[in-house]
Amino acid sequence: MTEPLLSIEDLTVTFRTRSESVRAVDGVSFEVYPGETVGVVGESGSGKSVTMLSMLRLLPRTSRVITSGRALLNGKDMLRASRRELRRIRGREVALIPQDPMTCLDPVLRIGGQLGEALRAHSSVSRDEQRKRAVELLASVGLPQPDRQYGQFPHELSGGMRQRVMIAMGMANNPSLLIADEPTTALDVTIQAQVMDILREAQAETQAGLVLITHDLGLIAEMADRVVVMYAGHVVETGEVNAIFAKPRHPYTVGLLGSLPQTGGDQDWLRPIPGSPPDLARIPTGCPFHPRCLHSHGREICRTQLPQLTPIGSDSTHRTACHFSDELADESIHGLLTVAQEIQ
């Protein structure tokens, strides 16, 4: 087996404020291999963005953050990298394609300048070369008039165009890992597909690994090879995308899948999971999902013991953290859960 590109091991991230401490990520581990796409799914507040941003060491600096564990990128622990090392790694080995292209480009600088900055950060190129390469990049992400967009300001571009610019910027130094944080949520539905195509092409071209953070299961089904499902800072289920979609073994995953709009037939509505994600300062004891779980039936172990992520049967890639995952092997239960969700 090849070496993983990114290996996150037992990552824990705690935010400290004056009065309380919030554990946003708790003991998260997973790997990303070269060329593969890993989808990280969860509701907002599940810790999926914090996991990746803490790996990049790009969490906002306003709060006190305590991280433990390791995040090995090409064998190098990002959590312990020096400023200088970070500078060398960011942009060149790993690039971030952020959530909201509206706020992620510097509003007072031309597109060309911002792209040029990314190019200059890792190679010494002449001004002409830099311009040529920037325009090429803009063309490669399908911008209609790359020469013109080079000299434009962000506010002169549409949201979809800006996200293309962000992708071009991410690809500027051919990184081996791309992290796309909800890359399409801020965009129109019609634009979303185009942007994802661009992203896929870019990835295919460079054979980069891709971490796709999203709450959109449809996107995962379309793009991802493997899935990591997160809830309240924990990984609750992980496995190949087919296994997760066909045979989910965690009530939360079942709930997420059940909440997908059923197009076709008469079931064209959303069934949200009842309740809301926990306050991270007050995560429930035991399994963090138990207060919302439709499968727990008030069993004591769910309230008292944190379930560990364990492989399911012989399939070592499919793992879940539920005390009663065996019961979920019976697929008729899924139907029951879905119906229960509907009633609630």
Added chain:
Amino acid sequence: MNQPPSPDAMLESLQTAAPRVDGSPFSSRLRTFAGNKAALVGLVILLIFVILAVFAPLLTSQDPTGQNLAAAFQPPSAKHWLGTDDLGRDILARIMYGGRYTLLIGLVAVSIATIIGVPLGLISGYLGGVTDTIIQRITDIMLSFNPFLLALMLVAVFGAGAKSVTIAAGIGVIPQFIRLARGQALSIREEVYVEAAVAFGEKPMAILRRHVMRNSLAPIIVYATLNIGLTILVAAGLGFLGLGVQPPAPEWGTMLGEARSYIFHASYQMTFPGLAIFLAVLSFNLLGDGLRDAVDPSLRD
């Protein structure tokens, strides 16, 4: 789209950088305030000045205005802790008594500015239209002088002296209060409870009094505190120019102006009145900053 605000809007929001008030209980605000060491330092300095000013006759036996030329220009000593001035008067006693002028002028001037400026601003912001335009044009004109020049002009016309200095300093900062209150009224006008009051048929003036006024109180108090410092600076500046409280009254700015002639051989004579002005203004600024942080949750970390 994240359109940038227009320059005018920016200006507006800056001038009326009014603290937002959350619904947190008084006790939590008090805790925030008490946790702010700088604000506590400000409070302590202010209390010291208040005590010195109020109990001056008990705390010193020296006469702040009685001249004794034989004792002139004495550097600080056991008898005269801060030395004596050109007319042999005890500088410490003068500073203690002088605090009465400074604190009263600051307090009264800001009260004047609040009483005149806040209603004008609230009306301007709440009613809008022609009323707003007229009040805002006048405010623009007043702002194009600054508080000090405005006060200086008023004193030039109405003469020096404690009373006119107080009024002048107060009028000098009126435009700032108009701007602040207007901004408050503009934002509160959009609140649900005001809309509800309108729907219930309450009259504009009643709404202003009952809802808008009450809800803008906290930021106005913060702003008033910060402006006491400013009016003290203005009043003392007038005194320094000889256009403020007139000698022999021991107003600090006036003392500084008198001491200026002797900076070459008696620099201590100007050190302490100036230090007193600085510390008094500093105390109000620290206090105001602390109050603002306590009232405005967006500034808390």
Added chain:
Amino acid sequence: MSGLIAYIVRRLVTGVITLVGVVAVVVLMVQALPGDPARVIAGIQATPQQVAKVRHTMGLDEPVTVQFWRYLENLLHGNLGISARTGDPVSSLIGTRLPYTVELAILGTVFGVIFGIALGVLAATHKGKITDALASMVGVAGVSMPVYWLGILLIVVFAVDLKLVPVSGAATLSSLILPSVTLGVFSMAVVSRMTRATMLDTLDQDYVRTVRAKGVAERVAVRHALRNAFIPILTVIGLQFGTLLGGAVLTETVFSWPGIGQLLVASISSRDFPAVQGIVLTFAAMFVIVNIITDLLYSVVDPRVRLY
């Protein structure tokens, strides 16, 4: 471009309207003098003939509206009246002294802006550390400092004790240093406080995170944050310019600087109201012009700002 010109014209028009308002204020100011304005201006020892002459030359015997229009009309011809104290045209009195005040105001602003921004950036990038605490202390001390006292302290230390610079006057280049610093300290404090507050906000913006994600030195990220913090900073620079002009009156007095601020104080002391009127008007005009300039600079700093 024509849009820009239209905007400038519009700003100039509102500026002129404000200044017309200021003219009304200075005309009313003389009317408001307690008792007989002509008597006050002519002085207590003046003979009835002298008082009558003052009344006539200043037009005080006419209705206030007529005085207002006459003042405006004269102003258009560059005529600000005759100084009651020296008998010279007020415009030429101001003309010879204005350059000194402008020089001082520019140097004070430059000092305040450069050090204020530096201090604010330092504080914001070291939030919660000792540097931040020190910068905050300098900031609050700066806005609490009486300029006149600061000026005297600087004179005592640098001119009297250390003899590094001349005590007063505007004779040499080094004589500029102390007055500029004195005048600029308040601006520095205000600008540093604003810079810190805005930078704390912009440093956490997504676009700065994007810059960091590119793998550049932290100072590059700080530069992006600062550029985006410029609009609020520019706005305070414009607004505090009024305070700076007020400070100039006091600074000029302390340093015997031959500008219009010192002239204003002398004119008030000698009840020379034509001169007071002219100087006050000049100060107001300077404030209005500077704020038009800062407004225009918005669009230079931020391409999203459409002024027209």
